Amino acid sequence: MEIDAAREVRTTCPYCGVGCGVLAKIAADGQVSVRGDPDHPANFGRLCSKGSALAETIDLDGRLLHPQIHDRPAGWNEALDLVASTFQHTIAEHGPDAVAFYVSGQLLTEDYYLANKLMKGFIGSANIDTNSRLCMASSVAGHRRAFGSDTVPGTYEDLELADLIVLVGSNLAWCHPVLYQRIAAAREKRPEMKIVLVDPRRTMTSDIADMHLAIAPDGDVALFTGLLAWLGQYNALDPAYITAHTAGFGQALFAASTLDLAGVAAATGLSEDELSRFYSLFARTEKTVTVYSQGVNQSSQGTDKVNAIINCHLATGRIGKPGAGPFSVTGQPNAMGGREVGGMANMLAAHMEIENPGHRERVQRFWKAPAIAGKPGLKAVEMFKAVADGRIKAMWIMATNPVDSMPDAGAVEAAIKACPFVVVSDVLAKTDTIRHAHVGLPATAWGEKDGTVTNSERRISRQRAFLPAPGEARPDWWIIAEVARRMGFGEAFARESAAGIFAEHAALSGFENDGERDFDIGAYAAIDVEDYEGLAPFHWPAPSPGTPLRPAERGGHARRQSENDVQADPQPRKNTQSGHAPITTRFFADGNFYTPDRKARFIALRPTVETRITAAFPLVLNTGRIRDHWHTMTRTGKSPRLSQHIAEPFVEIHPEDAQRYGIGDADIARVWTPRGEVLVRVLVTTRQRPGSLFAPMHWTDQFAARGRLDTLTASLADPVSGQPALKHVAARIEKF
Numbered sequence: 001m002e003i004d005a006a007r008e009v010r011t012t013c014p015y016c017g018v019g020c021g022v023l024a025k026i027a028a029d030g031q032v033s034v035r036g037d038p039d040h041p042a043n044f045g046r047l048c049s050k051g052s053a054l055a056e057t058i059d060l061d062g063r064l065l066h067p068q069i070h071d072r073p074a075g076w077n078e079a080l081d082l083v084a085s086t087f088q089h090t091i092a093e094h095g096p097d098a099v100a101f102y103v104s105g106q107l108l109t110e111d112y113y114l115a116n117k118l119m120k121g122f123i124g125s126a127n128i129d130t131n132s133r134l135c136m137a138s139s140v141a142g143h144r145r146a147f148g149s150d151t152v153p154g155t156y157e158d159l160e161l162a163d164l165i166v167l168v169g170s171n172l173a174w175c176h177p178v179l180y181q182r183i184a185a186a187r188e189k190r191p192e193m194k195i196v197l198v199d200p201r202r203t204m205t206s207d208i209a210d211m212h213l214a215i216a217p218d219g220d221v222a223l224f225t226g227l228l229a230w231l232g233q234y235n236a237l238d239p240a241y242i243t244a245h246t247a248g249f250g251q252a253l254f255a256a257s258t259l260d261l262a263g264v265a266a267a268t269g270l271s272e273d274e275l276s277r278f279y280s281l282f283a284r285t286e287k288t289v290t291v292y293s294q295g296v297n298q299s300s301q302g303t304d305k306v307n308a309i310i311n312c313h314l315a316t317g318r319i320g321k322p323g324a325g326p327f328s329v330t331g332q333p334n335a336m337g338g339r340e341v342g343g344m345a346n347m348l349a350a351h352m353e354i355e356n357p358g359h360r361e362r363v364q365r366f367w368k369a370p371a372i373a374g375k376p377g378l379k380a381v382e383m384f385k386a387v388a389d390g391r392i393k394a395m396w397i398m399a400t401n402p403v404d405s406m407p408d409a410g411a412v413e414a415a416i417k418a419c420p421f422v423v424v425s426d427v428l429a430k431t432d433t434i435r436h437a438h439v440g441l442p443a444t445a446w447g448e449k450d451g452t453v454t455n456s457e458r459r460i461s462r463q464r465a466f467l468p469a470p471g472e473a474r475p476d477w478w479i480i481a482e483v484a485r486r487m488g489f490g491e492a493f494a495r496e497s498a499a500g501i502f503a504e505h506a507a508l509s510g511f512e513n514d515g516e517r518d519f520d521i522g523a524y525a526a527i528d529v530e531d532y533e534g535l536a537p538f539h540w541p542a543p544s545p546g547t548p549l550r551p552a553e554r555g556g557h558a559r560r561q562s563e564n565d566v567q568a569d570p571q572p573r574k575n576t577q578s579g580h581a582p583i584t585t586r587f588f589a590d591g592n593f594y595t596p597d598r599k600a601r602f603i604a605l606r607p608t609v610e611t612r613i614t615a616a617f618p619l620v621l622n623t624g625r626i627r628d629h630w631h632t633m634t635r636t637g638k639s640p641r642l643s644q645h646i647a648e649p650f651v652e653i654h655p656e657d658a659q660r661y662g663i664g665d666a667d668i669a670r671v672w673t674p675r676g677e678v679l680v681r682v683l684v685t686t687r688q689r690p691g692s693l694f695a696p697m698h699w700t701d702q703f704a705a706r707g708r709l710d711t712l713t714a715s716l717a718d719p720v721s722g723q724p725a726l727k728h729v730a731a732r733i734e735k736f
C-alpha cells in the first residue's frame with residue numbers, strides 16, 4: 001500500500017471494549033504517532049495509557065513474516081494447501097465435528113464473519129468458539145434469557161445521564177479507563193451523581209465511589225435477589241411496567257423473598273446496614289445504570305448474576321430510558337462484533353439462533369451453503385477437552401494464545417501438543433501456542449489491516465490500515481478465504497476486500513428481518529469500497545445519515561430512542577466525519593422485547609453459596625487485569641513506558657492473612673492451587689478482603705519465570721453460558 005505521510009488515518013484502538021477512536025500518522029522519517037480522535041463518539045479525543053502507547057508496540061520485532069510448516073519457512077501455496085487438505089481428510093474420515101476453530105475478540109468483524117461462515121455453513125459443524133467466551137458469554141446468555149436477544153439496552157451517554165451508577169465486578173478505572181474518565185467528568189459537572197462499587201477488592205475505581213461494597217466472591221446473586229425482595233417489600237416497584245412488559249415476576253419475587261436481609265448479609269459478607277443503605281439508594285433513584293464486567297461474567301454463576309441485575313431493572317421499569325438500564329461492558333475490542341456474526345459455538349450469524357430451524361434455513365439459503373450446523377458446537381472449555389480426548393483431530397487457532405489465557409492452561413497446552421494437526425494464524429512468531437503448531441500463518445496486525453469493530457455500546461467503527469503489510473503477512477479474512485477456496489468453496493468466498501465482506505454481513509443482517517431481530521445494519525449492504533473507507537462510527541441498528549431506512553422504521557414496532565430525543569448534552573457534539581450529529585440508539589424504549597410475546601422475562605433465582613475452599617486450599621484467588629498491560633502482553637510488553645507502571649507479577653493479600661502465613665510486603669511467595677503454582681511478589685494491602693488473594697493475569701513465562709497465572713485457574717464453567725469461573729479458584733500461599 002501507498003503511505004501518505006501527510007495524512008492522519010482514523011482508526012480504532014485494538015485493546016478494550018470502549019472502542020476509542022485513534023488518529024494515526026506516519027512522519028516523513030517513518031515514525032508513527034497516535035492521538036485520540038476528537039470526533040469519535042466513544043472517546044472524544046481521550047486515550048488511556050495503553051492507547052497512547054500504541055505507536056511503541058508496532059515494530060516488527062518477533063513478527064511472524066512468512067508461513068511456516070513445522071518451524072521451516074514455506075510458501076503460502078504449500079501452507080494453505082496443507083491446511084485445506086488436512087481439514088478435508090479429517091472431515092471425510094471422522095466427520096465435520098472432528099475439526100474446530102478457536103478464534104478471538106481481536107479479530108475484525110470481517111475475519112470473524114468468514115471464519116463463522118466457513119465452519120457453520122460449509123464444513124457443517126458449529127465447532128467455532130472464541131476467547132470472547134472467557135470475557136462476556138454470561139452477559140450474552142443473560143440477555144437472551146431476559147430479552148429474547150443478545151441486546152445491550154443502553155449507551156455510553158446513559159452513564160453520563162444517570163443519577164446513580166452501580167459498578168459491579170468492574171475495575172473500570174483500569175480496565176475501561178476512558179469510560180471511567182467520561183463518568184468522572186460527568187460527576188464533576190453533576191456532583192449529585194452517586195456511584196456505588198460492588199467488588200471484593202477496593203480497586204482504583206473506588207476512588208470515585210460514594211460507597212464500596214466489599215462483597216464476598218460470588219455474592220452477587222444474593223445481593224441482587226435481596227434487592228429485588230427489598231424493592232417488593234418497600235413498594236419501590238413499577239407495577240404498570242411489570243404488567244405491560246414482563247413475564248415471570250411473581251415467581252422471581254417469590255424466590256427472592258426466601259432470603260431475608262440477614263441471609264443476604266451472610267451470603268454477601270456485607271453488613272445489614274450496608275445493604276439497607278445501598279438498597280434504599282437504588283430504590284429511590286430513578287435514573288440508575290448498573291454497569292457490570294468480568295467480576296460478574298467470569299463465574300460459575302455468571303448468567304444468574306446477569307439476570308439478578310436485569311431483574312431489578314425490569315422490576316423498576318428502568319430500562320430503555322435515558323440514564324437507566326443494565327449495561328455490560330465487554331473486555332475485548334471486538335467481542336461485540338463476534339457476537340454480531342455468530343462467532344460463538346451456540347450462535348448463528350446476524351444474531352440468529354442455531355437452535356431455531358427457521359434461522360438455520362434462512363442463513364443457509366442466504367449463504368447458498370451446502371450444509372448448516374444443526375446443533376451448537378463445543379464451547380471453549382469443552383473444545384479443549386475434546387482436543388485432549390481425541391475427539392477433535394484438527395484445530396485452527398486464530399489471533400489468540402490459549403496456552404496462556406485459557407483456564408487450567410497447563411492441561412490446554414498438553415491437549416494442543418497432542419492434537420494431530422494444529423494451525424495457528426498470528427502476528428507473532430513465538431507465542432506459547434504457536435510453538436506447538438504444525439502450520440503457522442502470518443497475519444497482518446493493527447495498523448496493517450482494514451475492517452470494523454463493535455464496541456460495548458454497539459457502535460461499529462472502522463479499523464484502517466496505515467502501514468504496509470510486512471513480509472508475507474496477510475489479513476485473516478484473506479487466509480480464511482484461501483483455505484475455503486482450496487476446500488472447494490471458492491464461489492462463496494470470492495470477496496476480494498474487507499468492504500465486500502462487510503457488505504455481505506450487512507445484507508445478511510437485514511435479510512428477511514422485518515424487526516424480528518435486534519441486529520440490522522442492512523442499510524449498508526450496498527456499501528462500496530469508497531463509502532466503506534469513509535464509514536463513520538455508527539450505532540446499530542441506526543442507519544448512517546442519508547442511507548435508506550430499514551423495515552422497523554418504515555412502520556415496524558418502534559424499538560429504540562435516539563439521542564436526539566433526549567438532551568444528553570446541552571450542545572450536541574458534531575461528528576465531523578459525517579457532518580452530522582452522532583446517532584445513538586437505546587433499545588427497549590417502548591418496552592417491546594424480542595421474545596415471542598414481546599415481553600421480557602424475569603428469571604427466578606435462589607442464591608446458593610458455593611464454597612470451594614478446603615483445609616488444603618483455604619483462600620480464594622481472584623484474577624484480573626492491571627492498568628497498563630493487555631492480555632498476555634504480546635504487544636504492551638514491548639513498551640518500556642507501560643511496563644514502568646507495574647513491572648512484575650504480584651499477589652495482593654490482606655495484612656491479617658499475610659501475618660497468618662508469615663509473609664511480608666515485597667516477599668516472593670508461592671501461590672498454589674490444585675492445578676499448579678506461580679512465584680510472585682507480595683503486596684500486603686487492606687484493599688484486599690481477608691480470605692482472598694488477587695493476582696493479575698498478564699505475565700507468561702516469556703516475561704516472568706514461573707508467572708503463568710492461568711495454569712492455576714480451573715476449567716469450571718457457568719452451566720448456561722459456558723464461561724469459565726476465572727474469578728474464583730481455591731488457593732494457598734506460602735513464603736518462597
Ligand code: SF4
Pocket residue numbers: 013014015016017018019020043046047048049050051052176177178179
Ligand atoms: Fe484503547 Fe480502551 Fe484505552 Fe480506549 S480505554 S484507549 S479503547 S484501551
